[in-house]
Amino acid sequence: MAQAVEEWYKQMPIITRSYLTAAVVTTIGCSLEIISPYHLYLNPKLVVKQYQFWRLVTNFLYFRKMDLDFMFHMFFLARYCKLLEENSFRGRTADFFYMLLFGASVLTGIVLIGGMIPYLSASFAKIIFLSNSLTFMMVYVWSKQNPFIHMSFLGLFTFTAAYLPWVLLGFSVLVGASAWVDLLGMIAGHAYYFLEDVYPRMTGRRPLKTPSFIKAMFADEAVVVARPENVRFAPPPVDELHRD
Secondary structure: OHHHHHHHHHOOOHHHHHHHHHHHHHHHHHHOOOOOHHHOOOOHHHHHHOOOOOHHHHOOOOOOOOOHHHHHHHHHHHHHHHHHHHHHOOOOHHHHHHHHHHHHHHHHHHHHHHOOOOOOHHHHHOOOOOHHHHHHHHHHHHHHHOOOOEEEEOOOEEEEHHHHHHHHHHHHHHOOOOHHHHHHHHHHHHHHHHHHHHHHHHHOOOOOOOOHHHHOOOOOOOOOOOOOOOOOOOOOOHHHHOOO
């Protein structure tokens, strides 16, 4: 059993494995009181006035208490982050990292701006960890890129992947969780999907092109496509055409 888990862990792509490891270690550390969540949560005043910039990162690593909700989000993180990195972003690790960076930036910006809007500031002030929202963003992007896959929710009913975010949002509301967390993930996910997939088809321009310095951080392996034998991909030489 332990060997199977070890093999499963080693076979994860680099970004998924790194994020999952950081999330589990951080959450366990907080549960054992080795790390204090008060040093991790998103606090704009501490970031700006006391230069505690690490909070812009650590608030995406803590998933609250180690309960059923934690296991639920770890499953979605391991599954959909892995599916995206291995399929849609296969051989494009830098682009996948940039997607997560874009999503984290959008989520942080929404919370910071929302905290300054009257009547909404109280709701946004309660959102001090964005880890669940970033996970939900991955689910949303995957569902948009694989809309026709058939899925089942707890064996109760079936639906296509295009409706997965809405099914999960409805489930969150039913169990009494905050809908804001999932909605923020959907907003960030749709922003990425529109700018990366829809807008380029409309205009021919790609506004989310991965910066060169991020590409330099990752050595992506080329995706090799097998070529069948005896299949020509170019016209034969002239001497072959005249050969008896």
